[in-house]
Amino acid sequence: MQGYAAGFVAELSERSRLPLDYTVASLRLVDFVVDGLRRSTSERAAVERVLQGLGAYAGEVVVRRAGARWVDLDARQRELFGQPVGIRMPDGRVWNPLGKVVKRFEHGPAESLERFYLMLHGRRRPGRPEKPGRCGGATERAAC
Template identity: 70%
Template sequence: MGGDERTTFPEAAVMRSCTSEFVARLTARNRLPLDYSVASLRLVDLVVDGLRRDQPQRNRVAGTLLGLGAYTGEVIVRRAGGTWVDFDAAQRELFRQAVGVRMPDGRVWNPLGKVVNRFESGAEESVQRLYLLLHGRTAQWKAVCG
């Protein structure tokens, strides 16, 4: 992910490194505490809300939205035991993304798309709430975020 606001992400095998690069650039410029914690997902929602507030065209912030979606996915991978996966053709069509996260129970999640949905629809779409939907994570979320 360069400064060109790229609108696609590479394959699952390199998601972690791309996400790390995005986070390093974003935190260096804005001093955001993106530390891959569950609690930091609230900050992702707030950043997307800030992008929405200025009402830009989605294509102007597409790279940032995808970076925030990748960050969300990486939190799920690190904190909930998910794995980055390349979507098959049917999943790509359904999710409109090339990669997602598969949980140990086999369910597949679309964190990149969730961030785009937050941008397009507002507060009813939340990466913070997405984490609550992960199997067995409600109690942990309440303990971390009160």
């Protein structure tokens, strides 16, 4: 997904001047772009590729800033999240940034990507060593 996100950012940068620089603050721009898509169409299928790219970008921000890593989801998690990949936090929790972007498109400002990052459980704090992950059953937001 890292390569997919980088390709999406490069393509988007050619067409616009959005400073997608993988900072937490740039997630506010993701919210802004998704809101623009919502105003232009209510048809998710018409913007699916852009939503996927923005979700990959949002996930890559979490990977770079919070110590997460991309993981392939198992069959149960795929069914739960509706996506083939997610991000695993240092504490073992699995999150779905691709789905979060879709939720922003479908439900609006209540599903902020910036707020999603700021409220993420399991982030690695700067200067702290990574803790080994915990294992447990899948829940809506977490799995091992």
